[in-house]
Amino acid sequence: MAASQSYPNRSGTAKGINITASIVMTFFAIWRLIVRFRINPRMGWSDYWIILALITALTGHTWLLVSAFSGEGRVDADPYVTFEVRNRVFFLQHIGGALNMYAMFFAKLSICAYLLALNFSRAYRYIIISSIVLICICNFTLPMLSHWAACTPVSARWDRSFKPDEKKCWPFIVHTYITYIQSTTNVLTDILYAAAPIIYLRQVQLSTYTQWGVRLVFLAALFGTGVSIAKPIHFAQLQKTFYGIPNFLYISVTTTSLSTAENSICIIVACLPPLRRTIDNLLKRTLPQSILEALGATETPSRSFTLPTFYTNQSQTADSKFGSERESTAAILGNEEFVEDASGKIVKTTRVTVTREFKDSVEFGRDGQSPTVDRICP
Known part of the structure; x- marks a missing residue:
């Protein structure tokens, strides 16, 4: 027992x-x-x-x-x-x-x-x-x-x-x-x-x-x-x-x-x-469009792993110091563009959409997105 x-x-x-x-x-x-x-x-x-x-x-x-x-x-x-x-x-x-x-x-x-x-x-x-x-x-x-x-x-x-x-x-x-x-x-x-x-x-x-x-x-x-x-x-x-x-x-x-x-x-x-x-x-690829619009996520998802970054001369100098070990801020901020000011701080930029209209069509940029121009917010 x-x-x-x-x-x-x-x-x-x-x-x-x-x-x-x-x-x-x-x-x-x-x-x-x-x-x-x-x-x-x-x-x-x-x-x-x-x-x-x-x-x-x-x-x-x-x-x-x-x-x-x-x-x-x-x-x-x-x-x-x-x-x-x-x-x-x-x-x-x-x-x-x-x-x-x-x-x-x-x-x-x-x-x-x-x-x-x-x-x-x-x-x-x-x-x-x-x-x-x-x-x-x-x-x-x-x-x-x-x-x-x-x-x-x-x-x-x-x-x-x-x-x-x-x-x-x-x-x-x-x-x-x-x-x-x-x-x-x-x-x-x-x-x-x-x-x-x-x-x-x-x-x-x-x-x-x-x-x-x-x-x-x-x-x-x-x-x-x-x-x-x-x-x-x-x-x-x-x-x-x-x-x-x-x-x-x-x-x-x-x-x-x-x-x-x-x-x-x-x-x-x-x-x-x-x-x-x-x-x-x-x-953005899996959720319904209605949910994405409610969340404010209406931007087209990226089709590339390339992360856009925008640096001033100062940040380029810093990049040369750290080499390729420098990590992209865009990985955390997503598709929001940014630059660094003279003191090294991240500042927001606006996206201005530019389209050229023709009689029957509109010319789009790569990946089906409109060409864009970036400028720093005042």
Whole structure:
């Protein structure tokens, strides 16, 4: 009877969240890279960071998936859970969790690189550069120290076989503070990356449809904010269970799932701004005309991946400095034309349609669109 007894097991939940998050994250990352490659085969720094983030995240997810197959999610009463099983799960969770944090860091750098390339204004660039310094300290340096310098020997971080006099580790409260600092940084940067572009673009003359498209793309960063808030709360509870309270493997599913979801959402969000125009074109091809007119999206979708950009001499000089790594602002602003003024700020231009009428026809430009002339708004 005892042998046939079933025990609670949450490993299925851990596996499902892990696999689903990995598939969705990979889909958006590959889609973004294909679009960026077709625009410019050399791509840009934000693309290279997202590649590194994707590789790191998938590696971390793999370690955590193996952890779910190795005993994570089981209760202590389960005969399968032995001391060796616990140690193996602790090791897999430590490596997988560390890689997830590093993937978050790389994804944040990708977002920063993309926002810097937009070159909205000098003050805006200083804010983004300051956030880079912040995430380098709080999202990389401190976690690295916590993962690899907190215990001597290092394996004492996951191996429970060490006796107290055989290891030397930082107090538990240090790990808790580092987790809180990292999560707070994630929340602050999410809000910054969502709000700053929206606030700045309010000063630029864009159509209502484009404004809402840009807002939705950047506000998507807030999806990960809730996870960043929930993770340290549960982590503090989990760390207490690490030292004696039963069913650690069962409870830890929540933390590993939050970690997986957090970095997956961050990578997806980092891929959305470069995809905004592509998604916009898909919507214009699939939604009924009545809905598009209600949304103010009556412009003909682009048939080319070439993104029109208009620069002053100053911006051309800047382009020569950054080379082809400079990313096109049109990828986020869509078909709205723009130029940079003398101070490097984006200003709106108007589109003046010019048609030449004949007796029976009107001459149109390439792709069936009227020839256009651009001029800067006063």
